[in-house]
Amino acid sequence: MNCTEFDEQITPAVDDRLREDEAIAFRDHASVCPACRRSYEAELSTRNLIRQRVHMVRTPGSVAASIVDRLASERTAGTPAIFRRWSPSVYRSVLAVAAVVAAVYLISSPGFSDDPGFPAMREDVFAHSIVTYAGVMGGQMKPDIESAHPDVLQAFFAGKTSFPVRVHTVRDFTPVGAMLHESGGVPLAQVLYNAGNTTVYVYQTCWQTVQDGRKLQLPTRILSALRSGSAYVEENADGQTMVLWTEGQTLCGAVADMHTQELLAHLDVAPALK
Amino acid sequence: MKAVGKTPKQHEFETEALPHADLLYNYALRMTNNAADADDLVQETFLKAFRFWDKYEKGTNIRAWLFRIMKNSYINRYRREAKEPDTVDYEEIQNFYNTIRDERSDTHDTPESAFGNLLDDDLAGAISALPEDFRTVVILCDIEGLTYEEIAEFLDCPLGTVRSRLHRGRSLLRTRLTKYARDRGYAVEG
Numbered sequence: 001m002n003c004t005e006f007d008e009q010i011t012p013a014v015d016d017r018l019r020e021d022e023a024i025a026f027r028d029h030a031s032v033c034p035a036c037r038r039s040y041e042a043e044l045s046t047r048n049l050i051r052q053r054v055h056m057v058r059t060p061g062s063v064a065a066s067i068v069d070r071l072a073s074e075r076t077a078g079t080p081a082i083f084r085r086w087s088p089s090v091y092r093s094v095l096a097v098a099a100v101v102a103a104v105y106l107i108s109s110p111g112f113s114d115d116p117g118f119p120a121m122r123e124d125v126f127a128h129s130i131v132t133y134a135g136v137m138g139g140q141m142k143p144d145i146e147s148a149h150p151d152v153l154q155a156f157f158a159g160k161t162s163f164p165v166r167v168h169t170v171r172d173f174t175p176v177g178a179m180l181h182e183s184g185g186v187p188l189a190q191v192l193y194n195a196g197n198t199t200v201y202v203y204q205t206c207w208q209t210v211q212d213g214r215k216l217q218l219p220t221r222i223l224s225a226l227r228s229g230s231a232y233v234e235e236n237a238d239g240q241t242m243v244l245w246t247e248g249q250t251l252c253g254a255v256a257d258m259h260t261q262e263l264l265a266h267l268d269v270a271p272a273l274k
Numbered sequence: 275m276k277a278v279g280k281t282p283k284q285h286e287f288e289t290e291a292l293p294h295a296d297l298l299y300n301y302a303l304r305m306t307n308n309a310a311d312a313d314d315l316v317q318e319t320f321l322k323a324f325r326f327w328d329k330y331e332k333g334t335n336i337r338a339w340l341f342r343i344m345k346n347s348y349i350n351r352y353r354r355e356a357k358e359p360d361t362v363d364y365e366e367i368q369n370f371y372n373t374i375r376d377e378r379s380d381t382h383d384t385p386e387s388a389f390g391n392l393l394d395d396d397l398a399g400a401i402s403a404l405p406e407d408f409r410t411v412v413i414l415c416d417i418e419g420l421t422y423e424e425i426a427e428f429l430d431c432p433l434g435t436v437r438s439r440l441h442r443g444r445s446l447l448r449t450r451l452t453k454y455a456r457d458r459g460y461a462v463e464g
């Protein structure tokens with residue numbers, strides 16, 4: 001064994017991976033070549049230092065818990081569902097709505113925008129609500145309560161959230177159901193309205209928590225519009241619209257497969273519009 | 275999300291994939307050097323894995339599969355915004371090697387006690403300063419305790435590559451740690 005061959009075997013020797021005959025030749029060379037021996041000892045002591053001083057840490061419990069939590073909301077996304085309760089045209093509109101939300105979302109997340117298979121994973125209010133929405137519409141997840149009576153839905157939310165939840169009046173639309181989920185540990189109140197094949201989806205969550213940005217997030221430009229007291233409206237090229245506005249402690253959002261003026265005509269958010 | 279039972283897929287995923295969280299988390303932590311980023315990266319990895327669970331071939335190495343998903347996420351997320359990783363200073367290594375191999379040099383044997391005085395931050399700093407390829411094998415082998423074979427599978431590279439990266443990685447680490455020890459005045463000779 002020469003010095004070059006020895007050098008190539010230092011790492012496997014340190015990790016005790018040499019065959020017996022290799023180990024013998026290795027030790028023979030080390031015993032007669034102090035330079036090589038020092039190289040071996042240097043790598044051995046470095047490896048030992050790391051092993052002794054740098055330890056594995058446990059994954060924080062909060063991370064594991066959050067993963068489990070998010071798997072539950074993930075499972076409604078992406079799978080071609082069994083559309084038991086809704087017509088195909090409703091499903092198309094759900095997909096369209098999902099598309100506008102995803103588009104807005106991806107625009108605001110440059111780190112992921114070239115990764116179309118994977119919308120960003122933060123506890124984004126939009127992302128979470130649309131996944132839930134698609135799941136409900138797909139029949140995989142039922143509303144917690146189904147009713148056309150606003151006061152029944154209103155009663156369902158009573159006492160369940162730290163922020164006021166209101167069952168809005170959506171002109172020409174009838175409420176069909178409501179549900180309460182959590183996103184990042186914060187309640188997300190949702191109400192669905194229908195008129196023919198068109199659906200309006202309204203969600204509400206804690207405005208303070210969204211502003212605070214730790215558990216729930218919104219893209220900055222939307223946040224700043226809302227902070228200035230305006231409603232935020234965005235329509236994509238396909239005529240799908242999303243409106244966000246605040247009512248005291250509550251952040252409200254409405255999504256539908258409609259043009260801006262059309263959706264606004266159905267919503268009672270005039271005070272927030274400028 | 276409340277009030278909904280677990281699906282079989284969810285149950286299977288939680289049983290088969292989630293137990294490997296520590297493997298991913300420690301790698302993420304050493305690669306990002308930041309607990310919050312590591313949290314995000316691990317969560318993102320598991321959510322992606324869950325979405326593509328049907329693509330996972332049962333019976334193959336699930337750790338390698340998860341690791342590749344994480345590595346891609348890491349690259350997408352951090353590499354573009356991160357400064358170029360330290361270029362490998364081969365000259366630095368070479369000089370160090372020449373020094374260590376020269377028995378007449380007073381600096382060849384930095385006393386091990388000098389390394390013992392190094393702070394945990396020094397060790398973490400020296401690891402995080404390694405170029406990515408070398409850092410990866412050092413983390414997987416010397417911190418996470420994986421075999422060469424498993425690392426080769428993770429990285430989809432030959433065993434010889436694992437060995438040579440580990441050799442270089444440890445040498446670079448040694449060089450950095452020696453420098454830290456000197457800067458702190460622990461070593462005999464400066």
Ligand SMILES: [Zn+2]
Pocket residue numbers: 002003006029033035036037
């Ligand atoms: Zn030699």
